[in-house]
Amino acid sequence: MSEVFNVTLLGTGCPAVSTTRYGAATLVQAGEQNILIDVGSGVTQRLVAAGLNGADIDAVLITHMHSDHLIDFYQFIISSWHQSRTKPQKVYGPKGIKKFIKETMAVWDDERNLRIEFEQRTSTTALKIEVVEFDSQAPIIQTEHLTVKPIQVMHEPVDPAYGFSFEAAGKKVILSGDTRYCDNLIEQSKGADLLIHEVFVHGCMEVTGTRSAQGLKAVESYHTLSDEVGKIATKANVKALALTHIVPPDADRAQLIAQAKADFAGPVIVGEDLMRFDLVNRQVHHGETAFSF
Ligand SMILES: [Zn+2]
Ligand SMILES: [Zn+2]
Secondary structure, eight states: OOOOEEEEEEEOOOSSOOSSSOSSEEEEEETTEEEEEOOOTTHHHHHHHTTOOGGGOSEEEOOOSOGGGTTTHHHHHHHHHHTTOOSOEEEEESTTHHHHHHHHHHHTHHHHHHHHHHHOOSOOGGGOEEEEEOOSSSOSEEOSSEEEEEEEEEETTEEEEEEEEEEETTEEEEEOOSOSSOHHHHHHHTTOSEEEEEEEOTTOSOOBTTBOHHHHHHHHHTSOBTTTHHHHHHHHTOSOEEEEEEESTTOOHHHHHHHHHTTOOSOEEEOOTTEEEETTTTEEEETTEEEEO
16 A cells, blocks of 8 residues: 555635635545544535545544634534435544534534434434544554644633644644644644644734724734744744644735745745645645645
Protein backbone atom coordinates (compact mmCIF):
# COMPACT_ATOMS: atom_id res chain seq x y z
CA MET A 1 0.00 0.00 0.00
CA SER A 2 1.39 3.36 -0.96
CA GLU A 3 1.23 5.76 1.91
CA VAL A 4 -1.28 8.60 1.89
CA PHE A 5 -1.28 11.59 4.17
CA ASN A 6 -3.47 14.37 2.85
CA VAL A 7 -4.96 17.34 4.64
CA THR A 8 -7.74 19.28 2.90
CA LEU A 9 -8.97 22.61 4.19
CA LEU A 10 -12.75 22.38 3.74
CA GLY A 11 -13.63 25.67 5.39
CA THR A 12 -11.10 28.43 6.09
CA GLY A 13 -13.55 31.05 7.36
CA CYS A 14 -14.97 32.22 10.64
CA PRO A 15 -18.42 33.28 11.91
CA ALA A 16 -18.51 36.15 9.37
CA VAL A 17 -20.44 35.04 6.27
CA SER A 18 -18.28 34.53 3.20
CA THR A 19 -19.11 32.89 -0.12
CA THR A 20 -15.50 31.80 -0.57
CA ARG A 21 -14.46 30.89 2.97
CA TYR A 22 -16.98 28.52 4.58
CA GLY A 23 -17.13 27.66 8.28
CA ALA A 24 -14.33 25.82 10.07
CA ALA A 25 -13.73 22.26 8.85
CA THR A 26 -10.68 20.21 7.85
CA LEU A 27 -10.30 16.73 6.40
CA VAL A 28 -7.34 14.50 7.26
CA GLN A 29 -6.79 11.33 5.24
CA ALA A 30 -4.12 9.03 6.62
CA GLY A 31 -3.58 5.43 7.63
CA GLU A 32 -6.69 4.40 5.65
CA GLN A 33 -8.82 6.72 7.75
CA ASN A 34 -10.84 9.80 6.83
CA ILE A 35 -11.06 12.16 9.76
CA LEU A 36 -13.16 15.30 9.82
CA ILE A 37 -12.16 18.08 12.19
CA ASP A 38 -14.99 20.48 13.07
CA VAL A 39 -18.31 20.81 11.31
CA GLY A 40 -18.70 24.51 10.53
CA SER A 41 -21.24 25.98 8.13
CA GLY A 42 -21.08 24.36 4.69
CA VAL A 43 -19.00 21.35 5.70
CA THR A 44 -21.20 18.80 3.94
CA GLN A 45 -21.10 20.69 0.64
CA ARG A 46 -17.33 21.08 0.85
CA LEU A 47 -16.87 17.40 1.71
CA VAL A 48 -18.72 16.41 -1.47
CA ALA A 49 -16.67 18.93 -3.46
CA ALA A 50 -13.55 17.24 -2.05
CA GLY A 51 -14.77 13.93 -3.48
CA LEU A 52 -16.04 12.30 -0.30
CA ASN A 53 -19.22 12.30 1.72
CA GLY A 54 -20.46 11.54 5.20
CA ALA A 55 -20.49 7.81 4.58
CA ASP A 56 -16.69 7.91 4.19
CA ILE A 57 -15.86 9.56 7.51
CA ASP A 58 -14.36 7.34 10.21
CA ALA A 59 -14.24 9.90 13.00
CA VAL A 60 -15.24 13.48 13.72
CA LEU A 61 -13.04 15.57 16.01
CA ILE A 62 -14.27 18.78 17.59
CA THR A 63 -11.80 21.46 18.70
CA HIS A 64 -14.05 23.49 21.01
CA MET A 65 -17.64 24.38 21.69
CA HIS A 66 -17.96 27.51 19.54
CA SER A 67 -20.86 27.50 17.09
CA ASP A 68 -18.73 28.29 14.03
CA HIS A 69 -17.09 24.87 14.55
CA LEU A 70 -20.29 22.95 15.29
CA ILE A 71 -23.24 24.52 13.55
CA ASP A 72 -23.62 21.90 10.80
CA PHE A 73 -23.32 18.88 13.09
CA TYR A 74 -26.90 17.73 12.60
CA GLN A 75 -26.78 18.40 8.87
CA PHE A 76 -23.62 16.27 8.73
CA ILE A 77 -25.26 13.35 10.57
CA ILE A 78 -28.47 13.45 8.52
CA SER A 79 -26.73 13.91 5.17
CA SER A 80 -24.45 10.95 5.99
CA TRP A 81 -27.58 8.85 6.40
CA HIS A 82 -28.89 10.12 3.05
CA GLN A 83 -25.49 9.18 1.60
CA SER A 84 -26.11 5.54 2.59
CA ARG A 85 -23.90 5.44 5.63
CA THR A 86 -24.49 2.19 7.53
CA LYS A 87 -22.24 2.54 10.55
CA PRO A 88 -22.40 4.64 13.72
CA GLN A 89 -20.52 7.95 13.73
CA LYS A 90 -17.70 8.29 16.18
CA VAL A 91 -17.23 11.79 17.62
CA TYR A 92 -14.36 12.96 19.83
CA GLY A 93 -14.64 16.31 21.55
CA PRO A 94 -13.89 18.27 24.69
CA LYS A 95 -16.09 18.64 27.75
CA GLY A 96 -19.56 19.71 26.66
CA ILE A 97 -19.70 17.66 23.45
CA LYS A 98 -21.86 14.90 24.99
CA LYS A 99 -24.46 17.40 26.19
CA PHE A 100 -24.38 19.24 22.85
CA ILE A 101 -24.97 16.08 20.82
CA LYS A 102 -27.66 14.75 23.15
CA GLU A 103 -29.58 18.02 23.04
CA THR A 104 -29.07 18.61 19.31
CA MET A 105 -30.41 15.15 18.51
CA ALA A 106 -33.31 15.69 20.94
CA VAL A 107 -34.43 18.88 19.15
CA TRP A 108 -35.03 16.83 16.01
CA ASP A 109 -36.37 13.63 17.66
CA ASP A 110 -39.94 13.98 16.37
CA GLU A 111 -38.94 14.90 12.84
CA ARG A 112 -36.36 12.11 12.68
CA ASN A 113 -38.68 9.45 14.06
CA LEU A 114 -41.41 10.45 11.61
CA ARG A 115 -38.94 10.20 8.73
CA ILE A 116 -37.56 6.85 9.91
CA GLU A 117 -41.05 5.39 10.10
CA PHE A 118 -42.24 6.88 6.82
CA GLU A 119 -39.16 6.25 4.66
CA GLN A 120 -38.60 2.67 5.88
CA ARG A 121 -34.93 2.53 5.01
CA THR A 122 -32.96 -0.63 5.62
CA SER A 123 -30.55 0.99 8.08
CA THR A 124 -30.71 3.73 10.70
CA THR A 125 -27.30 2.93 12.16
CA ALA A 126 -25.86 6.16 10.69
CA LEU A 127 -27.99 8.05 13.21
CA LYS A 128 -26.24 6.38 16.12
CA ILE A 129 -23.44 8.48 17.57
CA GLU A 130 -20.66 7.21 19.77
CA VAL A 131 -19.24 10.15 21.68
CA VAL A 132 -15.88 10.24 23.41
CA GLU A 133 -15.23 13.24 25.64
CA PHE A 134 -11.49 13.71 26.11
CA ASP A 135 -9.80 15.83 28.78
CA SER A 136 -6.08 15.32 28.24
CA GLN A 137 -3.44 15.27 25.53
CA ALA A 138 -3.31 11.48 25.47
CA PRO A 139 -3.76 9.99 21.98
CA ILE A 140 -7.41 9.60 21.00
CA ILE A 141 -6.71 7.61 17.84
CA GLN A 142 -3.74 5.29 17.60
CA THR A 143 -3.32 2.73 14.86
CA GLU A 144 -0.28 1.24 13.19
CA HIS A 145 -0.35 4.06 10.61
CA LEU A 146 -1.83 7.06 12.40
CA THR A 147 -1.64 8.79 15.77
CA VAL A 148 -3.96 11.66 16.70
CA LYS A 149 -3.42 13.68 19.85
CA PRO A 150 -5.33 16.66 21.25
CA ILE A 151 -3.27 19.75 22.10
CA GLN A 152 -4.58 22.03 24.80
CA VAL A 153 -4.71 25.63 23.53
CA MET A 154 -5.78 29.00 24.94
CA HIS A 155 -9.13 30.36 23.82
CA GLU A 156 -10.55 31.57 27.13
CA PRO A 157 -13.32 32.19 28.05
CA VAL A 158 -13.96 29.08 25.93
CA ASP A 159 -12.23 26.46 28.02
CA PRO A 160 -11.20 23.80 27.27
CA ALA A 161 -10.15 24.35 23.66
CA TYR A 162 -7.92 22.05 21.64
CA GLY A 163 -5.85 21.79 18.53
CA PHE A 164 -4.74 18.41 17.17
CA SER A 165 -1.56 16.70 16.12
CA PHE A 166 -1.62 14.08 13.34
CA GLU A 167 1.32 11.76 12.75
CA ALA A 168 1.40 9.44 9.75
CA ALA A 169 3.81 8.33 7.02
CA GLY A 170 6.70 9.68 9.10
CA LYS A 171 5.22 13.20 8.98
CA LYS A 172 3.55 15.43 11.53
CA VAL A 173 0.80 18.00 10.95
CA ILE A 174 -0.56 20.36 13.58
CA LEU A 175 -3.96 22.03 13.45
CA SER A 176 -4.12 24.89 15.94
CA GLY A 177 -7.87 25.13 16.44
CA ASP A 178 -8.89 28.53 17.81
CA THR A 179 -6.25 29.95 20.11
CA ARG A 180 -4.34 33.01 21.14
CA TYR A 181 -0.52 32.77 21.13
CA CYS A 182 0.01 29.53 23.04
CA ASP A 183 3.29 28.15 24.40
CA ASN A 184 1.89 24.64 24.69
CA LEU A 185 0.92 24.63 21.02
CA ILE A 186 4.47 25.74 20.13
CA GLU A 187 5.91 22.98 22.31
CA GLN A 188 3.70 20.30 20.75
CA SER A 189 4.37 21.59 17.23
CA LYS A 190 8.16 21.26 17.48
CA GLY A 191 9.60 20.12 14.16
CA ALA A 192 6.22 19.55 12.49
CA ASP A 193 6.14 19.26 8.72
CA LEU A 194 3.14 21.56 8.55
CA LEU A 195 1.51 23.90 11.06
CA ILE A 196 -2.00 24.97 10.10
CA HIS A 197 -2.71 27.97 12.29
CA GLU A 198 -5.62 30.33 12.79
CA VAL A 199 -5.05 34.02 12.14
CA PHE A 200 -6.71 37.32 12.96
CA VAL A 201 -5.72 40.55 11.24
CA HIS A 202 -4.96 43.12 13.89
CA GLY A 203 -7.45 45.99 13.88
CA CYS A 204 -9.56 44.50 11.08
CA MET A 205 -12.88 45.15 12.77
CA GLU A 206 -14.33 48.60 13.22
CA VAL A 207 -16.44 50.08 15.97
CA THR A 208 -20.00 50.19 14.62
CA GLY A 209 -23.50 50.47 16.03
CA THR A 210 -23.29 46.96 17.50
CA ARG A 211 -19.53 46.68 18.09
CA SER A 212 -17.78 48.51 20.92
CA ALA A 213 -14.04 49.15 21.10
CA GLN A 214 -13.90 47.07 24.28
CA GLY A 215 -15.76 44.17 22.64
CA LEU A 216 -13.45 44.19 19.64
CA LYS A 217 -10.43 44.12 21.91
CA ALA A 218 -11.92 41.07 23.63
CA VAL A 219 -12.42 39.26 20.30
CA GLU A 220 -8.83 39.99 19.25
CA SER A 221 -7.53 38.79 22.60
CA TYR A 222 -8.57 35.15 22.13
CA HIS A 223 -7.19 34.77 18.62
CA THR A 224 -3.67 34.88 17.16
CA LEU A 225 -2.75 38.10 15.41
CA SER A 226 -1.27 38.14 11.93
CA ASP A 227 2.00 39.61 13.25
CA GLU A 228 2.34 36.79 15.82
CA VAL A 229 1.81 33.72 13.67
CA GLY A 230 5.23 33.82 11.96
CA LYS A 231 6.94 34.02 15.36
CA ILE A 232 5.03 30.92 16.46
CA ALA A 233 6.14 28.98 13.36
CA THR A 234 9.76 29.97 13.96
CA LYS A 235 9.69 29.11 17.66
CA ALA A 236 8.15 25.74 16.86
CA ASN A 237 10.71 25.21 14.08
CA VAL A 238 8.05 23.88 11.72
CA LYS A 239 8.85 23.22 8.06
CA ALA A 240 5.86 25.10 6.63
CA LEU A 241 3.03 27.33 7.82
CA ALA A 242 -0.51 27.46 6.43
CA LEU A 243 -3.13 29.95 7.59
CA THR A 244 -6.78 29.14 8.18
CA HIS A 245 -9.78 30.47 10.16
CA ILE A 246 -8.93 33.76 8.49
CA VAL A 247 -10.45 36.84 10.12
CA PRO A 248 -11.61 38.77 8.20
CA PRO A 249 -12.34 36.25 5.41
CA ASP A 250 -11.44 38.86 2.78
CA ALA A 251 -8.06 39.63 4.36
CA ASP A 252 -5.38 40.67 1.88
CA ARG A 253 -3.38 37.53 1.06
CA ALA A 254 -0.12 39.30 0.15
CA GLN A 255 -0.24 41.22 3.40
CA LEU A 256 -0.85 38.06 5.45
CA ILE A 257 2.12 36.39 3.79
CA ALA A 258 4.36 39.44 4.23
CA GLN A 259 3.50 39.68 7.92
CA ALA A 260 4.18 36.00 8.61
CA LYS A 261 7.33 35.97 6.50
CA ALA A 262 8.77 38.87 8.49
CA ASP A 263 9.32 36.33 11.30
CA PHE A 264 9.40 32.96 9.56
CA ALA A 265 11.83 31.84 6.84
CA GLY A 266 9.87 28.77 5.66
CA PRO A 267 6.98 28.60 3.19
CA VAL A 268 3.81 30.50 4.20
CA ILE A 269 0.61 29.46 2.48
CA VAL A 270 -2.68 31.30 2.82
CA GLY A 271 -5.25 28.53 3.11
CA GLU A 272 -8.20 28.38 0.73
CA ASP A 273 -11.31 26.22 0.85
CA LEU A 274 -10.58 22.87 -0.86
CA MET A 275 -6.82 23.37 -0.79
CA ARG A 276 -5.16 19.98 -0.31
CA PHE A 277 -1.77 19.36 1.26
CA ASP A 278 -0.12 16.11 0.19
CA LEU A 279 2.39 15.50 2.98
CA VAL A 280 4.03 12.47 1.39
CA ASN A 281 4.94 14.35 -1.81
CA ARG A 282 5.11 17.81 -0.21
CA GLN A 283 2.68 19.24 -2.75
CA VAL A 284 -0.18 21.69 -2.41
CA HIS A 285 -3.14 21.30 -4.76
CA HIS A 286 -5.79 23.95 -5.25
CA GLY A 287 -8.09 23.90 -8.27
CA GLU A 288 -5.88 23.63 -11.34
CA THR A 289 -2.74 24.74 -9.55
CA ALA A 290 -0.14 22.67 -7.73
CA PHE A 291 3.11 23.65 -6.10
CA SER A 292 5.71 22.22 -3.74
CA PHE A 293 6.06 23.31 -0.16
ZN1 LIG B 1 -13.78 29.81 15.40
ZN1 LIG C 1 -13.58 29.76 18.81
